[in-house]
Amino acid sequence: MATTNPDSPSTPSPSQFIFVICQNGAESATKSEIMNNHSNLNLAFSRPGFITFKVNSESPLPKRFTLKSALARTYGWSLGKCTSQDANSMIDEISTNPQFKNSNHLHVWQRDPVTPGKNGFEPGVSTLADEIGTLFKTAAETAGAKISVNKETKPDEQVFDIVMVEPNEWWYGYHFASTVAGRWPGGTPAIDTSVETYSRAYFKLSEALLWSGITIQPGDICAEIGSAPGGACQLLLEKGAHVIGIDPAEMETGILEHENFVHIRKRGSDVRRKEFRNTKWLLSDLNADPKFAIETVAEIVNHPLVDVKGIILTLKFSEWKNTASIPDLMNAIKALGFQVVKARQLAFNRREICLVAVKDKFVLRLGKKHAKTKKQTSSEKPKS
Numbered sequence: 022m023a024t025t026n027p028d029s030p031s032t033p034s035p036s037q038f039i040f041v042i043c044q045n046g047a048e049s050a051t052k053s054e055i056m057n058n059h060s061n062l063n064l065a066f067s068r069p070g071f072i073t074f075k076v077n078s079e080s081p082l083p084k085r086f087t088l089k090s091a092l093a094r095t096y097g098w099s100l101g102k103c104t105s106q107d108a109n110s111m112i113d114e115i116s117t118n119p120q121f122k123n124s125n126h127l128h129v130w131q132r133d134p135v136t137p138g139k140n141g142f143e144p145g146v147s148t149l150a151d152e153i154g155t156l157f158k159t160a161a162e163t164a165g166a167k168i169s170v171n172k173e174t175k176p177d178e179q180v181f182d183i184v185m186v187e188p189n190e191w192w193y194g195y196h197f198a199s200t201v202a203g204r205w206p207g208g209t210p211a212i213d214t215s216v217e218t219y220s221r222a223y224f225k226l227s228e229a230l231l232w233s234g235i236t237i238q239p240g241d242i243c244a245e246i247g248s249a250p251g252g253a254c255q256l257l258l259e260k261g262a263h264v265i266g267i268d269p270a271e272m273e274t275g276i277l278e279h280e281n282f283v284h285i286r287k288r289g290s291d292v293r294r295k296e297f298r299n300t301k302w303l304l305s306d307l308n309a310d311p312k313f314a315i316e317t318v319a320e321i322v323n324h325p326l327v328d329v330k331g332i333i334l335t336l337k338f339s340e341w342k343n344t345a346s347i348p349d350l351m352n353a354i355k356a357l358g359f360q361v362v363k364a365r366q367l368a369f370n371r372r373e374i375c376l377v378a379v380k381d382k383f384v385l386r387l388g389k390k391h392a393k394t395k396k397q398t399s400s401e402k403p404k405s
């Protein structure tokens with residue numbers, strides 16, 4: 022008997038629509054990027070931070086589709102919306118959906134109300150979203166099923182999604198966690214934003230490491246161009262790295278006084294190349310045009326004395342429309358000899374993206390192995 026392959030290009034899409042989450046304000050740029058890269062998708066509905074697309078039935082998407090997009094935070098099949106003033110009636114309606122019953126995981130979150138970092142807002146699952154998630158869990162248990170709520174999933178697991186677009190308007194759907202960010206609720210990793218940091222760059226770098234798979238190991242030499250006031254250096258120092266901060270501006274005293282920190286109070290292009298001789302990870306976070314940032318990095322990486330394993334760049338855009346240059350920026354980095362080049366607008370980024378590149382893809386796997394070993398070692402330690 023013939024069987025149907027759900028991922029075959031000729032199999033109809035499981036829904037006519039997909040949903041995409043992006044940063045509040047990034048909708049236009051995200052729509053352009055996605056429609057340029059996927060000619061079978063047409064805009065259907067848009068609210069700040071939330072977009073749906075209709076899939077052309079002539080050219081369906083596979084069940085476990087991935088989007089070619091640096092700006093999409095996460096995405097999945099859209100099954101529709103539920104509107105009511107009564108949360109319980111929305112829970113009753115959504116929890117009877119067959120895909121809810123098929124999923125072991127539920128991710129429920131509110132769309133971003135403003136740009137990350139504005140008025141103290143940081144992305145992540147809100148208390149309200151968690152409370153609604155608990156009510157769904159109870160509804161599943163009442164029906165004799167089990168569902169985990171707002172937990173990071175394993176790769177490829179099916180996740181039921183509820184996006185609280187408005188308090189009384191919840192969109193729902195599902196996805197398969199085929200990307201790293203697809204495993205996090207709303208595409209945002211659970212980062213503790215209550216820690217005191219010298220700048221938000223601490224959160225951006227935390228997310229960049231989780232997303233890229235780069236592990237900073239104790240003793241690694243890291244250099245950051247554009248390091249003041251010092252949030253990223255703070256995280257690197259916490260991880261036991263030796264850090265060179267390059268910035269004409271003043272660093273925070275807590276960073277300057279750290280025994281593993283050296284400040285070169287200059288512009289990146291004025292630093293002698295031999296200062297980067299032993300640098301393993303090169304970071305850049307300049308408030309400058311992305312092309313300038315890449316030229317500055319390229320001059321360092323191309324020098325014969327320098328042999329970095331990878332780079333982590335925060336590239337800032339003066340206007341959203343300039344994000345159309347992301348593919349060119351990635352190509353410029355590839356041309357420097359990097360084997361893996363990835364770009365993503367992190368949940369903690371503002372009008373900027375994170376571009377990560379490594380010379381050898383195995384360095385990411387080594388990082389994972391190390392992280393695992395480290396975790397085991399720390400759990401073996403006696404509690405003090």
Ligand SMILES: C[S@@+](CC[C@H](N)C(=O)[O-])C[C@H]1O[C@@H](n2cnc3c(N)ncnc32)[C@H](O)[C@@H]1O
Nearest residue numbers: 220222247248249250251252253288289306308
């Ligand atoms: C967004 S801030 C960096 C934040 C920093 N990464 C942190 O963790 O707190 C941008 C910094 O780039 C610095 N900058 C701008 N142009 C530079 C250049 N050519 N070389 C080095 N630093 C530069 C600025 O002085 C500013 O401190």
